[in-house]
Amino acid sequence: LCHLYTGESLAEKIIDGLREYCYIGEKPPDLKELFPDGGDVIGLLEEALIKMPSRDDPNTILTALDQAAELLRQIYTNFRSLEELDRFTQQYGKTHPWAYEDLVRAYAKKKDWQKVFFWANQGLSSKTSKKKARNAILADYKAQAAQKLGDPVALSALWEAFDSEASLERYLALRKATKAQGQWDNYYPCLIQRLTHNVS
Secondary structure, three states, rough: OOOOOOHHHHHHHHHHHHHHHHOOOOOOOHHHHHOOOOOHHHHHHHHHHHHOOOOOOOOOOOOOHHHHHHHHHHHHOOEEEEEHHHHHHHHHHHHHHHHHHHHHHHHHOOOOOHHHHHHHHHHHHOOOOHHHHHHHHHHHHHHHHHHHHHOOOOHHHHHHHHOOOOHHHHHHHHHHHHHHHHHHHHHHHHHHHHHOOOOO
């Protein structure tokens, strides 16, 4: 394909070629496998993929991204820096909400809690992610960053995470924090009401 096409046509042909794997039930090769050295073709792919908003289907599992989102994630994981992902998310986060999740994870590894808090908050306030699991993860990171920074919104972020996707871990974190701040009596009725929807 690289010998037959150039520019936008090349990017479209590669994307179409990778899409064919889905029709035959095969996992397409990763971009890193196809283009280990990166190069101009990655830039062409990035330009084409940015124009395709991610289909953030709330009924699919968190790791099940559509093709455009998956390929963009591969580009920013394997061929771009964290600073470039930061700039990408500033410009395109609302159409590609997976980027908020990747940013908070990356900044948390670097223990840059200001950035973690900022991007988790951006992702939650933009209301662009339809996946409850992603919003719960963003709220988890917001709460963690708020605790590290001594910000009083930590408690509300813990509740937001639990309310998005209730789990034992989130329940225990919220219980511990509310008891420590003398807020357990206020949150307990809300917790019980939320849990009754999930009893199995």
